[in-house]
Amino acid sequence: MSMKQLTYLGPQGTFSEEAAIQYNGDAGHKEYASILEAARAVEREFADEAVLPIENTEIGSVNDTLDYLIHESSLSIVAELVIPIRQSLIVKPQTTLEEIEVIRSKPQALEQCAQFLAHRLPNARLEASLSTAEAVRETMEGNGSIAGVAHARAAELYGAVVLEDAIEDNPNNVTRFVVLGREEQGITGADKTSVCFAFDGDAPGLLHTALGEFAGRDINLVKVESRPTRERLGRYVFLIDLVGHQRDTKVSAALESVRSQASLLKVLGSYPQNS
Numbered sequence: 319m320s321m322k323q324l325t326y327l328g329p330q331g332t333f334s335e336e337a338a339i340q341y342n343g344d345a346g347h348k349e350y351a352s353i354l355e356a357a358r359a360v361e362r363e364f365a366d367e368a369v370l371p372i373e374n375t376e377i378g379s380v381n382d383t384l385d386y387l388i389h390e391s392s393l394s395i396v397a398e399l400v401i402p403i404r405q406s407l408i409v410k411p412q413t414t415l416e417e418i419e420v421i422r423s424k425p426q427a428l429e430q431c432a433q434f435l436a437h438r439l440p441n442a443r444l445e446a447s448l449s450t451a452e453a454v455r456e457t458m459e460g461n462g463s464i465a466g467v468a469h470a471r472a473a474e475l476y477g478a479v480v481l482e483d484a485i486e487d488n489p490n491n492v493t494r495f496v497v498l499g500r501e502e503q504g505i506t507g508a509d510k511t512s513v514c515f516a517f518d519g520d521a522p523g524l525l526h527t528a529l530g531e532f533a534g535r536d537i538n539l540v541k542v543e544s545r546p547t548r549e550r551l552g553r554y555v556f557l558i559d560l561v562g563h564q565r566d567t568k569v570s571a572a573l574e575s576v577r578s579q580a581s582l583l584k585v586l587g588s589y590p591q592n593s
Contacts, residue, residue: 321346323365325356331451337401337495338369353382354390357498361392367499368393374403376495377426383496384545387586395512395587398403405431406470407482408454413462415481417523418442422453423467426540427511428506431467434485441467454478494592503589509563510540512586515576516555524579525556530573532560535568555582562563563588 325337328349338347339527345366350356353370360368371380387395405427409418421428421435428435435442442465447453453466454476465481466472473480496512503509517524532539541559562569564585577583 322367323348325350325368326363327351327353327356327370329449329451331454331469331475332449333401333403333469333493334371334495336370336469336471337371337399337493340385340401341369341397341399341495341497342346347355353380354386357386357391357393360498360500363500366563367396367497369495369497371493372398372496374426375491376430376488379543380593382543384557385510387512388545388557388584389548393498393500393587394502395496395589396499396501396503397589398494398510398592399497400494400592402490403486403491403493404470404484405450405467405486406473406480407431407434407485408457408466408468408473408478409464410458410460410462411479413465413479413481415439417463418465419463420445421465421467422456423448423450424448424453427453427467430491431485431487433487434482435467438482451475454487483494489508496587497589501588503587505565506582506590507561508591509566509588509592510559511562511569511588512557512559513576514555514557514582514584514586515580516553516582517579518581520552528556528576528579529558531572532558532566535572537562537568537572557586561591 322345324345327334356368359365382518450468452471457464457466538561544554547553
């Protein structure tokens with residue numbers, strides 16, 4: 319039997335790679351430059367599954383992943399996992415805190431560490447990089463006055479050192495990842511289902527009535543949000559995560575009722591809830 323192949327949003331040394339390793343450390347892992355490329359590799363059967371970020375406690379939903387699931391995906395969500403976001407201040411070997419003049423990382427990572435950076439390095443200039451791992455690569459190519467904010471694994475990959483660990487302002491910051499595959503996940507008894515739906519028209523109570531199909535069957539909705547349909551200003555696709563499997567009797571009945579009211583209903587997948 320061949321080794322399972324996973325794709326993820328690269329490069330190496332990012333939290334996306336950490337999620338792929340945590341999900342299946344024995345698989346082959348291939349990085350891609352975008353969420354769309356990582357997913358399409360699975361669609362084209364170049365890989366078995368894709369591990370993609372879908373939401374973060376601080377920045378909210380990852381719109382590229384949501385839009386792919388709504389508008390393009392032929393894949394199903396087969397699993398989810400949650401990764402704590404632990405940022406490190408990474409430098410070239412023997413660099414001291416006093417020598418740092420520039421700090422580089424993705425804008426989101428710099429924002430997540432804003433209090434630490436303002437307190438410990440108030441005079442350092444903040445600069446954006448394409449990724450946290452890229453910031454570490456740039457740090458190693460610099461003259462010793464540059465530091466990167468990144469996952470500690472990036473220091474191992476590029477021969478850098480962690481000067482300060484756990485520098486994120488919010489210790490509760492996590493990112494949720496979903497795993498996309500070509501096969502639907504069976505019932506486990508502790509499942510979650512992700513669905514999106516939209517309406518042709520706009521009238522009072524449309525969303526209320528649709529959501530009432532779940533409430534009336536005592537189905538718990540753990541997430542509700544919306545994205546533009548891309549067709550017309552003011553029209554939205556609604557996304558929900560609910561407790562239960564799409565094949566459960568109550569869930570199936572609720573989905574069929576919503577389907578009869580909506581112009582679009584797409585089940586994005588049923589999968590075991592993250593414990």
